[in-house]
Amino acid sequence: MPLAGSRDWLRWPRDPDRRRFGYGADYNPEQWPREVWEEDLRLMRRAGVTIVTVGVFSWSRLRPDPYTWDFGWLDEVMDLLHGNGTAVDLATATASPPAWLTTAHPEVLPVTRTGETVWPGARQHWRPTSPVFRRYALELVEALAERYGGHPALAAWHVSNELGCHNFYDYSDDAAAAFRVWLRDRYGSVDGLNRAWATDFWSQRYGDWEQVLPPRLAASHVNPTQQLDFTRFSSDALRDHLRAEREVLRRITPDVPVTTNFMVMGHVSEMNYADWAGEVDFVSNDHYVRPGPGGADELSFSANLTGGLAGGRPWYLMEHSTSAVNWRAVNPPKAPGELARDSLLHVAHGADAVCFFQWRQSAAGAEKYHSAMVPHAGPQSPVFADAAELGRVLAEDLAEVAGTPRLPARAAVVVDWESGWAVRRDSLPSSLLDAQREALDWYTAFLGAGVRADVLPVGASWEGYGLVVAPLLHVLPEATAGRLEDYVSGGGHLVTTYFSGIVDEDDHVHPGGYPGPLRDLLGLRVDEFAPLDEGVSAALDDGSAGTVWSDRITVTDPATEVLARYADGHLAGRAAVTRRAVPGGGSAAYVSTRLDEEHRTALLGRLLEAAGVGAELPGHLRGRVELAVRGDGGGGVEYHFLANRTEEPVVLDGLPGTPLTGSAGEADGVLAPRGIAVRRVPGRGAGAG
Structure with missing residues (x-):
């Protein structure tokens, strides 16, 4: 099972021409x-x-x-x-x-x-x-x-x-010494560190590298950039x-x-x-x-x-x-x-x-x-x-x-480790933020819509993807913001969410209002955060309700369409969900609250339709069956994996291909509860990339 352009990924004691898991x-x-x-x-x-x-x-x-x-x-x-x-x-x-x-x-x-x-x-x-x-x-x-x-x-x-x-x-003296070396490599000088860590706040300014420590137990909230850098350092160590x-x-x-x-x-x-x-x-x-x-x-x-x-x-x-x-x-x-x-x-x-x-x-x-x-x-x-x-x-x-790659989808969910780290720390507008949950929520919405979506790290290429969801992209360097703009201006359709685009790589708030470099792309300005207490929801005028977060939004571009507004409270009448079309056929949508699964899936359906990305499953199977696809990459053959997301049997009518498995899930065209089946399908040459 060799990887193209690299050594065999496993040295099997076997005939190299025989495929085997x-x-x-x-x-x-x-x-x-x-x-x-x-x-x-x-x-x-x-x-x-x-x-x-x-x-x-x-x-x-x-x-x-x-x-x-x-x-x-x-x-x-x-x-x-x-x-x-x-x-x-x-x-x-x-x-x-x-x-x-x-x-x-x-x-x-x-x-x-x-x-x-x-x-x-x-x-x-x-x-x-x-x-x-x-x-x-x-x-x-x-x-x-x-x-x-x-x-x-x-x-x-x-x-x-x-x-x-x-x-x-690890907060030992060994870690402290290595952390200083890491910081010196990152910032070059103590002055560079002071700028990045904003150490004039709370009189934290350093005069020598030996004064810098890991974020050990302190009297109050430890410097946020120090915390973020220590997580980066610990991963690198x-x-x-x-x-x-x-x-x-x-x-x-x-x-x-x-x-x-x-x-x-x-x-x-x-x-x-x-x-x-x-x-x-x-x-x-x-x-x-x-x-x-x-x-x-x-x-x-x-x-x-x-x-x-x-x-x-x-x-x-x-x-x-x-x-x-x-x-x-x-x-x-x-x-x-x-x-x-x-x-x-x-x-x-x-x-x-x-x-x-x-x-x-x-x-x-x-x-x-x-x-x-x-x-x-x-x-x-x-x-x-x-x-x-x-x-x-x-x-x-x-x-x-065995040995076949997975075939790319037409949609993707983007995840970012540094944003996930940043929104889990203290001294934020809300302790209920959860980047992992938000990304999984959107992935589940794709499954509910019957649409394949790849999950990609933020640094991966988005070329060929018709719709990209980048939720809670809180840490947004200018370079990443530029990639998002290029994606949309090139005809791609972007969806992002609340508390995105807020800080740069040094955890400094982008100037000029939220969401920083995304303001013009989205055609809006968030004037103030309005996080929601646990158990509190905000009604929207499309019948949905949001939890965790809401924003005081001012729409700044006539091209920005308001898809839903807040229906009650001090934000009543203000935009909650927006979409801005741009010249070249792309668009950028913003979701300012955490929607429930039903309404998130419904909203995603509207955004997929606007992006021209359709489901690969017939209507009666969408939401009930997950589809994943592997293949030879040359359009010759595909392998469709069909997983039953329900606790009931599902009839797999209207699907192409020849079953490869029996006892693993499919029997006489019926997919067992919790079952998974695989079908060989003539290649279509479809997918991103």
């Missing part, structure tokens, strides 16, 4: 007696497992003390897996340092915002900026690369594990650790691809994965579906965004769950059909490997109640049967889909 799990044989390993291999064959991740948390086994290395057990595991026809995604094992290291060097332990030490006892108890930790970690990486770089089972390197999951923020391990691996094993598992769930993670995606040879992601209503939509959104980060190329689902997890307040199991649906929704959006955490459910430890492919009930359980059936579907029914 990766399928498997995290495998932790060190947790089990040797006699269990043979049963594991037999069950892996039965389940159709083709690849496993090994060694994620094995540092203390591989190097039990500073003077001893023990590779014997891992040698045997690698050999056994190779003999079983199972490839290995080998972890560098640096995710959690061993007790001997933290005892000898407690200075590697993270420090919280309040000055408390994060002690060993869980995982990821290390500072991303610790030179001591870096030295020992790279020694381990080098030893693994030297020993296993030529092993025939090795398919890829897996750097650390879920970088930043528990140690994203972890990215630098990824680079350090990757460079060791590339030096010793230049032909083995390197990845690390992102955690794209929603989009506002602390790690800026839009900046990280270019650092790996192929994008990988961990995702755990949210139980309850809307969970499958969020899964689709996250898988879609992962595909966007991968540039539309195949990517690797490194972890998800067969059933229940263990870390929520209540952890219900998955309903029948959800194991396959969740897995195949990721495949629909470009995943070429589907893996679980983990292979065999732990008997002890913090994750012993987390589901696995082989649960406590053993291989006779329904979970294992469902996992084995999924392995069959991937290997037999869908093999020809």
